[in-house]
Amino acid sequence: MEYFYACRNLAYTSPPSDSPLESPIHGVVREEEYIETRVQLLNRLKSGQLSNMPGGFPFQHVVLRGAGQSKRGRGHISHDPFEFRQEFQSSSRCTNSRGNLSAYIAFTQEPAPKTGLPPLFLSWAAYLPKLELYSKHVENHSPYTHAPPPKVPACHVRVHSDVMSTVYGTHIESSPRIILCALANSLELGMLITVRAQRQNDGSGQYNIIYVGTDNKGEEGLLFCAGVYSRR
Secondary structure, eight states, rough: OOOOOOOSSSSSOOOOOOOOOSSSSSOOOOHHHHHHHHHHHHHHHTTTTOOTOOTTTEEEEEEEEOTTTTTEEEEEEESSOOOEEEEEEOHHHHHHHOOOEEEEEEEEOOOOOOOOOOSSSEEEEEEEEOOOOOOSOOOOOOOOEEEEEOOOEEEEEEEEEEHHHHHHHHHHHHSSSSHHHHHHHHHHHOOOOEEEEEEESSSOOOEEEEEOOOOOOOOOOEEEEEEEOOOO
16 A cells, blocks of 8 residues: 655645634644644544544434434434534643643535536545744734634545445445544545545446545545445
């Protein structure tokens, strides 16, 4: 398996979320705090230990309760966009009463170029607080603010809609591990990872599921092949 390494600052952009941190006073995010948060996020993605991860991840398991139904209700998997926050301990921030740093993981659907068509990609991304460098010598520049630090994308995984039509898509739906591992690889490599279904030319109707990495220069490279899968 050959990996293509790239710089850590990714090229794609995404609109920042307005989700607030709970602490009323925030400081700038220092380099050591940013690195600490990044390392903790990577470890959590690899282990799957995300305390606020919704049931049904990488989607959401929604329980509907209506009249005459049991207390447990009836559930289904929702593909509606969502975001959740994962908070990390930081001794330096706690000491200064500045609150803990958080990462945010969001799911969205990227629309097809033509209206009326199904989404082209399913998209998962994790965001970290923006690294803010400041100088103590700059006059009237305070390292503290009442607003949460802005967020920037740290890793990004897209799954083409054709993949979800294969048996591999059922594996994605049934376990969080595939998307969590892909996010961890994206964070570690500093690359956008796109999962695609490549139709075989032998007439079998089967598909190669491939992972493609895109670096911050827009150059693509094959990361690995997950195997050959038929349609559902």
